[in-house]
Amino acid sequence: MSYISLYRKYRPHKFSDVVGQEVVVKILQNSIVENKIGHAYIFSGPRGTGKTSIAKIFAKAVNCLNNKKGDVCGKCDVCNKGQTEEIDIVEIDAASNNGVDEIREIRNNAKLLPSLYKYKVYIIDEVHMLSTSAFNALLKTLEEPPSHVIFILATTEFNKIPITVVSRCQKFDFKKIKTKDIIKRLELILKEENKELDSNIIEFIAKVSDGGLRDAINLLDQVLSLNKEQITLEDVYSLIGYIEDDSIFDLLEQMFVGNITNTLKYLDEYTQSNKNLSFLCGKLIDIVKDIIIYCNTNNYFSKSYEDKLNKFSTIDIDQIIKVSEILLNLQNELRRSSNQKIVFEIYLLRIVLLFNKKEEESPKIESIIEEKEAKKPEIIEKKVEDTPKKEVENNPDNIEKNDDEIKKIRINNAFSGANKELKTKFVDKFDSINDYISQKEYTSLANLLLKSTPEVVSDKNILFTFKKDIDANLFNLNIEEIQKLLKLIYKKKYSIIAITDEEWQDLKKEYINNIKNDVKYEYIEEKVVKKAKNTELQMNMESVFGEELIKEE
Ligand SMILES: [Zn+2]
Incomplete structure (x- = not known):
């Protein structure tokens, strides 16, 4: 028998099994109960948060012959049809079918009535990958959708979808899944699989997956396939190139005292032992965020963690905020870069420079940066001093x-x-x-x-x-x-x-x-989005780190 990945094996088949995304699920279920089903939806959110799974369940639920409060019954012909036998639920991966021909084919087929079901459902995954002409072809269908057709457009990059398409869809935002929910799911899978893992390993997998349940389950799969009698946390570390906190704290200390040589030495060690640099960057951002929280609150963290943060408490808070901004830029650059190490070096050197006051004693610094930038010309210069004043909280507009x-x-x-x-x-x-x-x-x-x-x-x-x-x-x-x-x-x-x-x-x-193509731009009213007023610290941090990161723990 061929091996089925844990992720596929434990993919939810009904709304009640979905982990997280309670709001989305509730609205979709209600729309079925009240028979107010739209013809086009956008599911937008980070990877591995359940967009495709929920799309598939919704496709079944709108067609289920014996629908239970908007969820699938699990027993009727619709619910029991396997994915390979589906005719009326069509899944398209725009990453591999971004051509206009595929979309035209959908357009022609969409006109035909469903073969068996009430609704024909098209799920287009990674829809932002469609070409402009393909989007235009899609738009024609969205403008006058046949009543028996539902489009679900899933994307991790909402900003790449043309507004003309967006304005014709109902949008759902998928949030990162909470660590505690991921842990629960992992524990359930382990129980079903008759396997055991230390709770600290389970917790680690959940945390390191950063809100992506698919990533968490896939990592669990990898860990279990290590096939060892007793799997340790260290085994998991080396599997993913994880770097331990203490080492990252030491690196930060070297950066904050302005020591270029030692900073580069740490980075060399990490790359030589195949450590995961994207992970390291995320971790640096987390710690810097924690330093800011620590400097502004009392007893927020555990005593032992506060002891670690304490050595950075004398650093000027503005400097720390600058550091966080450099790191956030680094995170973006890393996603695009083919040579992560050199990008990492340049950005870390920028941070070191913030703290290296004795410029005349280290004439080499500028030349190191120049030399490195010459090797990597596409990196955009982003001067920290130019960073805009963040006054979002005072100006709702x-x-x-x-x-x-x-x-x-x-x-x-x-x-x-x-x-x-x-x-x-x-x-x-x-x-x-x-x-x-x-x-x-x-x-x-x-x-x-x-x-x-x-x-x-x-x-x-x-x-x-x-x-x-x-x-x-x-x-x-x-x-x-x-x-x-x-x-x-x-x-x-x-x-x-x-x-x-x-x-x-x-x-x-x-x-x-x-x-x-005679597509008109229609005026759209701006919705007034009123944000709840948080404490000033919270708002400051949101403007630096984004809402997602703050809410997480
Ligand atoms: Zn059913």
Whole structure:
């Protein structure tokens, strides 16, 4: 008998077996009970959080002949049909079928009635991988969906899906799964498999999987296949290239005293023993986050952990926040890089430089960085000093740079009313911004605005572009103030948004394509998203680390 992976074996087949995602499951079940089923859904969220599993269950549940409170009955012909015999539930992996032909085929087939079921369901996995023409073909179907068809578009990269598609779908956000829920699931699988593992190993697997249940189960699978009598935590460490906390604390200490040689030595050791650098980066971010918490709270952590953090408590908090920002940039770079080690070195050197005050005594530092950057020219210079002021909490109109939905809506709205005459009028007056440079409160905003290009102008919305990523981010973090400044000049309130030149090139292509294909941009109301006011510390940390990381423990 061939081996079935634990992940496939324990994949949930009904809503009641799904781990986490309670909100999503509840809404979907209710929609079935109340017979308010949509024709297009977007399931967006991190990998391994149940998007495809829930899509498959939903596809069965809408068709189940004996539906129980919106969940599958598990007994009828629909529920018992194996995946290979399915005709009316079609799964497509956009990562391997990103062509327009495949989507056209779906379009033609979608018109036909389901062979057996009430609904024909198309699940398109990794939908962001579709080509622009494929998206346009899909859009045609989404505009007038046959009543018997449901599309479920799953994605880990929501920001890559055209707004024209998004606006026609109901969106569900999938959250990372809580560590304690992952532990419960792993324990259940072990029990079913008649296997045993130390609880500290189970806990470790759950934590290291960072909210991805699939990753956790796959790691459990690997660990069990070590086929050892007594599996130890060390076995698991070497399996995944894990680095122990103490070693990472030592590395941090070397960085914070500004010791270049020792910092590089640690990194050499890690790469020589095949340690996992992405993991190391995540861990450094975690510890730096904990240092910030430790410096601002009492008795938040265990005594032994606080003892470790304590040696960093004298470091200036602004410096620590800078460190966290460098590390977050590093994390992004690592995902794209083919030579992780050199990227890692460059970023860690940047941190060391923050703490290395005796520049005249170490003339080599700059040259080391220059030398390394010369080898890796595609790394974008991101000066820490340029980092925008984070004042998100005071300005509800400002958006966080990861707030893709508002960004998409504003871009869409600018396009929906795009008008050349309005643009000319707007640009004509743009130079007046210079008048505000001398006014202290507007100096930095005016300077920033002057670096931008107003690209799309409508009656209510303006889309600005910037050459540099960091300027676009800075702009989006200060939207409310910039809107105020524009109001002074133009005597009216615009909803504004900034993107990079690179993003603009893609958007322009998409726009031209849509116009050619007669796809219209319709104005979308911005929903007022009111965030619960947290303590100031919490908000500060969210702006540095993102909501996900803070909520986790
Ligand atoms: Zn059934």
